[in-house]
Amino acid sequence: MSDNLLSSHQQVDDKFQTLLHNASAARAISQIVEGTIGPKGLDVMMVDRFGDVVISNDGVTILKFMEVNHPAARMIINTAQAQQEEVGDGTTTTTIIAGALVAEGCSYVLKGVPVTRVIEGINYARDKAVELIRQQTIKIDDIGDELLFNVACIAGRGQKDLASLILQGAKLVGKEKLCTRDYRMADAVWARELAENEVFMGTVINREPVNDEMPRRLENPVILVIDDALQPVDAEHEVIKTEAGFKYYIKAREEYEKNLHRICDAGINVVVVDRSVDDIAEQIFTERGVMVFSRVASLEIDNLCRHTGAKKVKKAVLKRDAETIRSYAGRAKRVEVDEKLKHTCFYEGSGEKWATIIVGASTEEVVEERERIAKDAASALQAALRGGVVPGGGAIEVWLAQHMEEYAKNLEGAASFGVLCFKEALLKPFYCLAANAGFNPLEKMGEVWACQNRKKNSRLTFDSDTGKIIDAVEKGIVDPAPVKIHALKAASEVATAILRINTVIRMKDDALKKTDMKKEQRGEF
Known part of the structure; x- marks a missing residue:
């Protein structure tokens, strides 16, 4: 379509220009959350036009409060929110992998590899990676397993008091309830200023x-x-x-x-x-x-x-x-109004088991962040109990990347470049973990890669304090398998969708109005 056939307010981007713009937007979104991942990750401060401040290192929270206009960037943010809704954790990992997939895919396309072949390779690698993760999954049968506490502690950013509260709540409702698909333990978490940490069998309404x-x-x-x-x-x-x-x-x-x-x-x-x-x-x-x-x-x-x-x-x-x-x-059994916290507690109902976890916060500014941390811990624990755990600390990603390299060598045709693209994206969270801990990412990746390959052990990673090679599972560094699996699937899905975009065209104003009306009808506004 030539430019003179378009009205003055319509725009068409060249396909390579479109790809570069989308890759740049994806990379920018990823860079914002890269510094928050891992035990040494830092926080991001968000300020609105009135000067109100939100400080967090929770990936989906940061993305949700960002002012973003680029459509590709919004696609990645929506994917992170979907990850949060589905498993309640792993939003930062999803964002980083998605951004890396788009960037790596773009580089191969610019070198002459057809987009369809890159996407074919990414999908092939994703399926293989999910299969390998399931093979390495450690099942958890007992709700008292120490690994569950470790999962909650890691997702709770090292706050052991919150991990203990979450584990108490889990024991109250029991494994059968936690494994029910329509039960979300994160909904049981309430954070209150000046409250005492408390766990009880019952529910709360935020009313007197x-x-x-x-x-x-x-x-x-x-x-x-x-x-x-x-x-x-x-x-x-x-x-x-x-x-x-x-x-x-x-x-x-x-x-x-x-x-x-x-x-x-x-x-x-x-x-x-x-x-x-x-x-x-x-x-x-x-x-x-x-x-x-x-x-x-x-x-x-x-x-x-x-x-x-x-x-x-x-x-x-x-x-x-x-x-x-x-x-x-x-x-x-009892209903009681809490005059201090201005809510009402219903204790030991005759219906389903239901635990309420009240998290105390010292000031109003940290209430929301404490609640987010506790909800992440609850979601991670529940996911681990449902689907087991895998080695954390970037160990499973490095191990998967080694297999991706082998698959790429054995795969005929240009689709192998898509597998290599997936391999590089898998390593991106590990690089961020190492950089945030103060180490040279390439050096640490090389050490872990060599040790895993030499000992045929997928559990090996580095200690974020000392830098020494450790067994992640022995040290209690584990992540829920469902979180990893969903993150790979979600990141691959949004990355391939962005790579497929060949041209960007500005819609007519009346078309925009119809789109907005449909969104409003679906409740998206």
């Missing part, structure tokens, strides 16, 4: 009762969860001006009040509502000694229902008899 006249503690509570607003029929102003309309309004209000008393008569003494609670309900429930919570977050409600056995109901259910209403209720 709607007024101070209501009870602050109840034994053996019967809990009703209303997925609706608690208020009478809203009569329009013009309707109640007529006699018939006013009578209807009065009758509906009386019926509403009867329904509220029926809840109390059913033995319900805790009511949790996800929307508003009107003055009538607040007054009646206060007089009857019922605890009421309004505008509770949907995730908190879901957790409460699962732990207490409560079933969410609509307001229409309140018209039924007391026995039917009571059948929807959940139960717990």
